[in-house]
Amino acid sequence: MSEKSLGEKMKLPWRDMPPGGVMTVPGASAEYRTGDWRIQRKPVINHQKCVMCLMCWIFCPDVSILRTDKTVEVDYYHCKGCGVCANECPVKAIDMVEE
Amino acid sequence: MPITVVRREFYTPKAPPFAPKMMPYKGEGMTVDQSQEVVGNTGDEAIALAAKQSRVAVVPAYPITPQTIIVERFSEYIANGEVDTEFICVESEHSALSACIGSSVCGVRVFTATASQGLALMHEALFAASGLRCPIVMAVANRALSAPINIHGDHSDMMASRDCGWVQIFVENVQEAYDWTIMAFKIAEDANVELPVTVNIDGFTLTHCMMDLQVLKDEEVAKFVGTRKAELKLDPRKPISYGSLALPEYYLEIKRQQVEALENAHPATEKVLDEYASMTGRRYGLVETYATEDAEAAILCLGSAAGTAREAVDRLRQQGKKVGSIKLWLYRPLPVEELLCATEGLKSLVVLDRSISFGAPFNPVCSDVTVVLHQAGRDTKVMNAVMGIGGRDISVQDLAGELDKALEAARTGEVQAPVTYVGVRE
Amino acid sequence: MVVSLKELTLEEGFAPGHRLCPGCGPAMATRMALKAERGRPIIVSNATGCVEVSSTLFPYTAWRIPYVHSLFENAAATASGVEAAYKWMLRNKETDQPVDVIALGGDGGTFDIGLQALSGALERRHDFLYICYDNEAYMNTGIQRSGATPRGASTTTSPAGTVIPGKRGPKKDLIAIAMGHHIDYAATATVGFPNDYITKVRKALEVDGPAVVHVLAPCPLGWRANPRDTVRLAKLAVQTTIWPLYEVEKGEYKLNMKIAQPAPIEEYMKLQGRFGHLMNPNRKDELEAIRQDVQANWQRILRLCGQGQA
Numbered sequence: 001m002s003e004k005s006l007g008e009k010m011k012l013p014w015r016d017m018p019p020g021g022v023m024t025v026p027g028a029s030a031e032y033r034t035g036d037w038r039i040q041r042k043p044v045i046n047h048q049k050c051v052m053c054l055m056c057w058i059f060c061p062d063v064s065i066l067r068t069d070k071t072v073e074v075d076y077y078h079c080k081g082c083g084v085c086a087n088e089c090p091v092k093a094i095d096m097v098e099e
Numbered sequence: 100m101p102i103t104v105v106r107r108e109f110y111t112p113k114a115p116p117f118a119p120k121m122m123p124y125k126g127e128g129m130t131v132d133q134s135q136e137v138v139g140n141t142g143d144e145a146i147a148l149a150a151k152q153s154r155v156a157v158v159p160a161y162p163i164t165p166q167t168i169i170v171e172r173f174s175e176y177i178a179n180g181e182v183d184t185e186f187i188c189v190e191s192e193h194s195a196l197s198a199c200i201g202s203s204v205c206g207v208r209v210f211t212a213t214a215s216q217g218l219a220l221m222h223e224a225l226f227a228a229s230g231l232r233c234p235i236v237m238a239v240a241n242r243a244l245s246a247p248i249n250i251h252g253d254h255s256d257m258m259a260s261r262d263c264g265w266v267q268i269f270v271e272n273v274q275e276a277y278d279w280t281i282m283a284f285k286i287a288e289d290a291n292v293e294l295p296v297t298v299n300i301d302g303f304t305l306t307h308c309m310m311d312l313q314v315l316k317d318e319e320v321a322k323f324v325g326t327r328k329a330e331l332k333l334d335p336r337k338p339i340s341y342g343s344l345a346l347p348e349y350y351l352e353i354k355r356q357q358v359e360a361l362e363n364a365h366p367a368t369e370k371v372l373d374e375y376a377s378m379t380g381r382r383y384g385l386v387e388t389y390a391t392e393d394a395e396a397a398i399l400c401l402g403s404a405a406g407t408a409r410e411a412v413d414r415l416r417q418q419g420k421k422v423g424s425i426k427l428w429l430y431r432p433l434p435v436e437e438l439l440c441a442t443e444g445l446k447s448l449v450v451l452d453r454s455i456s457f458g459a460p461f462n463p464v465c466s467d468v469t470v471v472l473h474q475a476g477r478d479t480k481v482m483n484a485v486m487g488i489g490g491r492d493i494s495v496q497d498l499a500g501e502l503d504k505a506l507e508a509a510r511t512g513e514v515q516a517p518v519t520y521v522g523v524r525e
Numbered sequence: 526m527v528v529s530l531k532e533l534t535l536e537e538g539f540a541p542g543h544r545l546c547p548g549c550g551p552a553m554a555t556r557m558a559l560k561a562e563r564g565r566p567i568i569v570s571n572a573t574g575c576v577e578v579s580s581t582l583f584p585y586t587a588w589r590i591p592y593v594h595s596l597f598e599n600a601a602a603t604a605s606g607v608e609a610a611y612k613w614m615l616r617n618k619e620t621d622q623p624v625d626v627i628a629l630g631g632d633g634g635t636f637d638i639g640l641q642a643l644s645g646a647l648e649r650r651h652d653f654l655y656i657c658y659d660n661e662a663y664m665n666t667g668i669q670r671s672g673a674t675p676r677g678a679s680t681t682t683s684p685a686g687t688v689i690p691g692k693r694g695p696k697k698d699l700i701a702i703a704m705g706h707h708i709d710y711a712a713t714a715t716v717g718f719p720n721d722y723i724t725k726v727r728k729a730l731e732v733d734g735p736a737v738v739h740v741l742a743p744c745p746l747g748w749r750a751n752p753r754d755t756v757r758l759a760k761l762a763v764q765t766t767i768w769p770l771y772e773v774e775k776g777e778y779k780l781n782m783k784i785a786q787p788a789p790i791e792e793y794m795k796l797q798g799r800f801g802h803l804m805n806p807n808r809k810d811e812l813e814a815i816r817q818d819v820q821a822n823w824q825r826i827l828r829l830c831g832q833g834q835a
Contacts, residue, residue, distance in 0.1 A: 010584040014352035019293060019360070020232040021353045021583050022331055023340040027540035029580065029587035034542055054530040058560075058719045059756050061552030063541040078541035082548035082745075083753030096753075156613040159606060183617065185609035189602065190645030197599035197642065201570060201606020204593050207613060209606075227595040326619075333591035333607065335566030335622060342571075342594030343583035 006031050030078070034062060038081035041096040043074050049093035056085035056094060135313040135379070142276045142305035143168030145312050146212065146238045146298070149280035151182045152320035156207035159187035159198035163217040164250045165306040166240040170212060192217035196224035196235075203233035204341050206332030208284060208324075211235065214302060215242035218256045222263075228295045229264030229357065231341055234287035234327070235295040237265075238280060241402070241453075242302035243489040251490020252302030254401065254453035258463040264357055266296040266364045267431040269401040273310035276300045278381060279428075281315075282371045284324045289367035294360050299430075301403040303490065315379065323378055361432045368429060385434035388441045390416060391423030396505035397442070399425040399468060400451035404486070404493050408451075411498035422502045433467055439475050446509035447480040448472075449501045453487040461518065480508045483518040497521050527724045533560045536589075538567065543587035544579040548752025550742030550759065551576050553716040554658040555629065558740075559590070561726035565625045566590065568607055572600035572634030575665040575744075576658065591624075598638035601646035601655055604628035608651045625730045626653040632673035633663040636697050647706040647735045654729045655737045657699060660744035668747040672697040675767070677815050678799045680747075685802035690811045695818070703737040704773055710736040712772035712781075716743070717759030721781055725772060741768050749798020761793040766823040771830055780830035787823070790816055 006028055010017075018024060045056075050072065057065040057072055064079040065072050074085075086094040140148065147169045150158065160170040176182040185202075189195045192213050199209045213221065218239055228235055239257055243249040257267060266286060270276045276298065283296040300306055315323075331339060345353055368385060376382030389409050391397050398408050405426035415422045425441045425448075427434065442448060450469075452462035461469055465483035472479050484501045487493045501521065508514045538559035545552040555576050559567060571577045571594045580587035581594060595603055604626050614620040628646070630639050635657040643655055662680045663669040670683040674692045679685035683692035703711040710732045714722035722740055729736035743759055745752040762768035765788045770781040790812075794800035803812045 006584055011348060012352065014355040015359070017349070017352045017356050018584075019331065019356065020230055020341065021343045021345045021349065022231075023343050023581065023584050023586040024331075024337075025584065025586070026338045026340075026589040027537075027542075027587065029542035029544075029582075029585040030540045032542040032544075032585055034544075037547065058530050058533075058557065059553060059716075061545060061547075061549045061556065061755075062543070063537050063539065063556065067535060075541065080547035082755070083751075084548050084756055087753040088756050156617075157606065157609045159602075159609070183613075185613045187605055187609055187649065189605070190641055190648070194599060194602035194605070194642050194645055197595060197602035198606035198609070200595050201593060201603035201608075202610035203606070205607055205610035205614070207610045207619075223596060224599070231595065333568055333593060335568070335591055335624060338589055338591045340581055340586035340588045340592040340594075342577075342592075343581045343586065344578050345583045349583050 033077055034080050035077045038079060038099065040098060041081050041083070042076060042079060042099050043081070043083070043085050043094050044097045045072060045074060046093045046095070047071065049091050051091055053090060055088050055090060059084050059088055135315065138312050138314055139309045140273055140312040141168065141307050141309050142273050142300045143240070143307065144172055145273045145277040146280050146300065147172035147176070148314065149277045150210045151176050152315065152317050153210070153281055153284050153324045154208060154321055154326070155184050155210040157185045157187065157198070157202040157209050158211060159189045159195045159202070160211050161189050161192045161195045161213065161217060163192070163214045165242060165302045166212045166214045166238065168306065169238060192220045193224055196221040196228060199235045200224065200228050200231060200233050203235050204231065204333050206327065206329035208327045209235045210237070212238040212240065214240040215244055215256045218260060219244060222260055225260055225263035225265060232293045232360070233295055234293055236280065236283040236287055237295065237297050239297045239299045240302045240306045241299050249489040250302070252304050253488050253490065254299070255455065257297065257299050258454040258456070261431060261463060264294065264361060265431065266292070266294055266361065267299060268296065268428055269299045269430055270305070270428070271403055271405045271426060273305060273308070273312050274381070275383065276305060277312055277314070278375065278379070278383065281320055281324065282375050285371045285374070286364060286368050288327050289363070291363040292360055292367045294364065299402065304403045319378060323374070365432055365434065383428055384437070385427070385429040386437040386441050387426040387428065389424045391425060391441060391445070393421055394423035394445060395421045395509045396447045396449070396502055397423040397425055397445050398449045398451060398498060398502055398505070399427070399464070401427050401430060401464060402453070404451055404453070407493055407495055408498055410495045411502055414495060414499055415502055420506060422506065433471070435471050438468065438471050442472065442477065442479060445479045447482065447505040449482045449484050449505045451484050451486055455485060455488065480512070480514050482508060482514055482516070484521050485518065486521045491522060527720050528727065530720065533723065534562065538562070538588070538590045539580070540587045540589055542585065544582060545575060546746050546752070548745045548755045549575070550660055550716050550744055550755050551631065551658040553755070554656070554740045554742040557716065557719050557723055558627065558656055558726050561723045561730060563625070563727055563730050565623055567625045567627055568592070570600050570604035570607055570626065570628045572630035572639055573597040574631035574634050575660070576629065576631070578665055597634055599642050600628040600630040600634060600639060601642040604653045605646045605649065605651045608653050628653055628655045630655070630657055631664070632657060632659040632661060633671045636672035636699060640702070644706065647703060647708055647737070650734050652734055654726070655735065656726070657737070657739050658742040659739060660742050660747055662747050664744050664747045676818060677803055677811055679802060680799065690802060690808050699737065699739045700773065707776070708735050708737065709775050710773065713739050713768065713770055715741040715759040715763055715768060715770070717756050717763065718770065721770060747799070749801070750796050754796055758793065758796060761788060764788045765790045765793045765819070767793060767819050769823060769826040771826055778829040778831070780827065780832055783832070790819055
C-alpha cells in the first residue's frame with residue numbers, strides 16, 4: 001500500500017534521470033490502474049454462454065480481456081468500461097453491470 | 100588527382116615573432132608524421148573524405164548550396180564501392196535529420212550536412228536530436244538565411260539555431276574542417292556527452308576553396324574513431340521507448356541533465372584533441388590567440404575570418420601597434436575559462452559577428468563575449484563589428500580599421516559606436 | 526490465408542494502462558497490428574498524436590517493443606533511418622536479427638503534415654510498413670479537421686454552422702497517393718474486421734519493400750459517438766460502402782468485401798454527433814450530395830477491382 005508508483009520513483013534528481021527521458025521499463029503503463037476510469041458499469045462474462053469466439057479479446061482496446069486456452073476473463077484493474085466487448089459479443093455472453 | 104608531397108613542418112611560426120597559441124597553451128615542439136599525404140581539397144571535399152573514413156553507417160542527406168559537394172562526393176564513394184554506408188537521398192532536410200535520429204537511436208554512427216535554409220527547415224528536429232541525445236555529426240556550410248535569398252557565406256544559419264543544444268565548432272581552414280569532422284564523432288559519442296555536433300564551415304570561402312590538406316590513412320582514422328558503442332538503443336532484446344511525453348514534473352530535470360551533457364563536451368573535446376594530436380601532430384584547442392600577450396586591443400572571430408584577422412594584426416604590429424586576435428573553435432558550449440584567459444589584459448575588444456540578431460543590443464557572438472567579460476568584472480571595452488554578411492568580403496583593411504578603432508577606444512576609454520555595420524553604404 | 530484469431534499470439538506488444546479513451550479505435554488498431562507479427566521483432570516509429578501521447582507518458586510506456594517517437598511529421602522519415610541502420614548492422618554483422626519496421630501515424634500526421642515524409646520513404650523503397658490509423662481529424666489536439674475528414678463532418682475547425690454544414694471538400698485518397706508511388710502493396714482496413722486487418726498487416730510486413738495499410742479507427746469522443754459503438758461504426762462504414770475494403774497487390778486491385786445491399790449512410794451517421802446536423806431536414810441537400818459522392822466512389826472502386834457496374 002505504501003509502495004511508491006513508478007511515476008513517484010522517477011522523480012529523481014536530474015543527474016539520475018534517464019538521458020533524453022528514455023523509458024527503459026517496457027510496458028510500465030500496466031502499473032497504472034485505468035480501471036478507476038470506469039463510471040458505473042463493468043463487463044461481466046457469462047461463461048456458460050461464452051463460445052470462446054475471442055471477439056471480446058481482439059476488440060478490447062485496453063488489453064483487458066485476458067485469454068487462456070479455456071477461458072476469457074476481464075482484467076478489472078485496467079478495464080475502462082467502454083462496453084465494446086458487451087456490444088460485440090455474438091452470443092450476448094457479456095453484460096455491462098452496475099458497480 | 101591528389102599530389103603526394105612530403106612535408107617537414109606543418110606549423111610554421113609567423114614573422115613577426117608571434118605564433119598562434121592554443122588556449123590552454125600547449126607549447127611548441129609538436130612532432131609531425133612526415134609521411135602524411137598532402138592533397139588539394141576544397142572544404143566540402145575534405146569533409147566528405149573525413150566522413151568516409153570515419154566508418155559512418157548511415158548518411159541521410161539533402162542537397163543545398165554550398166554543401167552540395169559533400170553529398171555528391173559521398174555519393175561517388177558509395178557508387179564506387181569505396182565506403183560501406185547506407186546513403187539515404189531524403190526528400191527534405193527535415194527528413195534528413197529525422198532519418199538521422201531514427202538511425203542514431205539504433206546505435207549506429209550517423210552523418211549529414213546542410214546549410215542555411217536546410218538548417219532552418221530542420222530547426223525543430225535539431226532540438227529533438229539533442230533532446231533524444233543522439234550523437235549525430237552534421238557539417239553546416241554556413242550560408243545566409245533568406246529573405247532575400249543569398250547563397251553566400253555568413254553565420255546567420257547556425258546563429259539562428261545556436262540554442263538547440265548541439266556542440267558547435269567553427270573551423271578556419273580546410274585542414275581544420277577535415278580534422279574536426281573526424282574528431283566530432285568522438286566528441287559526440289563520448290559517454291558523458293552523447294550529443295549531436297555541428298562542424299561549421301564558411302560557405303564558399305571554405306566549402307569551395309581548395310587548400311592543402313594533410314590526409315590520414317583510412318586505417319588510422321578507423322582506429323581513431325573506432326566503433327560506436329551505444330549503451331541505450333533500439334534493440335528487440337531490451338525494448339525501450341524513445342520520445343516520451345514528459346510532463347512538467349520531469350521535463351526540467353531532463354533538460355538540466357542535457358545542460359550538463361553539453362558542458363561535458365568541454366573536457367571531452369580536450370581529451371579528443373589530445374588523442375588526435377598524438378596521432379597527427381596537430382593539436383588544436385578551444386580558443387586560439389595570436390599576439391595577445393601584450394596586446395591592448397584585439398579582434399575576436401569565428402571561422403575563416405581568423406586568418407584575415409592575423410594578417411591585419413601583423414600589419415598593425417609592423418606599425419608598432421599592440422594588437423592581437425582571438426579565434427573560438429568551440430562556440431557551444433562557450434569556453435568561458437579560455438575566453439577569459441585569452442582576453443586578460445585587453446583594454447578593448449572588437450567582436451566580429453557574421454550574423455545579425457535583430458532587435459538585440461549586440462549580435463550573437465558579441466552578446467556572449469560581453470556577458471562573460473561582465474560576469475568576470477572585466478572593464479574591457481567591447482565593440483561589435485558586423486561583417487561578412489551575405490558573403491560580403493572581409494578584407495584585411497576592414498579588420499585593420501576595426502582594430503584601429505579598438506585602439507582608439509582603449510586610449511580614450513570611450514566606444515564611439517557599439518555596433519558597426521562595416522562597409523555598409525550609407 | 527486469412528488469419529484466425531485462435532492462431533494469433535498471446536503476446537501484447539501494446540500494454541494496458543495507456544491513457545487512450547474508453548472504446549478508442551486507434552488503440553484497437555495499434556494492438557491488432559502488433560498481433561500480425563511474423564516471427565520477427567517489430568520496431569515502431571510513431572508520429573505525435575493520440576496513440577503516441579497516450580502511450581508514452583513518462584515513465585509509463587505502453588510499448589513492450591522498441592519504439593521511437595521524435596516529431597509529428599516524420600514517422601516515415603524516422604522509420605527510414607531505422608530501416609537503413611538495421612540494413613547496415615545486418616550487413617556488418619553488428620546484429621543477426623532482422624526486424625520489421627512499422628511507421629505508425631494518425632490521419633493528421635499522415636495525410637497532411639506527414640505526407641512528404643511518407644512519399645519520400647515510399648519512393649526510396651525502404652522495407653517498412655506505414656500504418657495510418659484514421660480517426661478522420663486531428664483528435665489529439667481537440668478534434669480539428671484534417672485532409673482525411675470526410676465531407677460534411679463537424680469538427681472544431683469545420684464546425685457545422687448555420688451557413689456552412691461541416692467540412693467542405695473531399696477526403697484525400699491515401700491508397701491512390703500510395704499507388705502513385707507504384708508500391709507492391711496497399712490496403713484499406715477497419716478495426717471492425719480484425720481478421721481482415723491483421724491478415725493485411727501480415728501480408729504488408731511480408732512485402733519486400735514499402736507497404737501502406739490505411740485503417741479506419743473510429744474515435745468515440747471526436748465522432749460524438751458512444752464508446753461501445755466503435756466496432757459497430759467501423760463495420761457500418763464498410764457496409765454502407767463509405768469505406769470500401771480493398772487491397773492492391775502489385776498493381777492488381779482486389780475487393781475484399783462485396784456489399785450486395787449497401788446500408789443507407791444514415792445508419793452510420795445517426796450514431797455519430799459529428800454528422801448530427803445532416804440528419805436535419807434543412808440539410809437534406811448536403812446529405813444527398815454526400816450520398817452521391819459515396820456511391821460514385823464505390824463505383825470507382827468496383828471498376829478498379831474489376832467488378833464492373835454493381
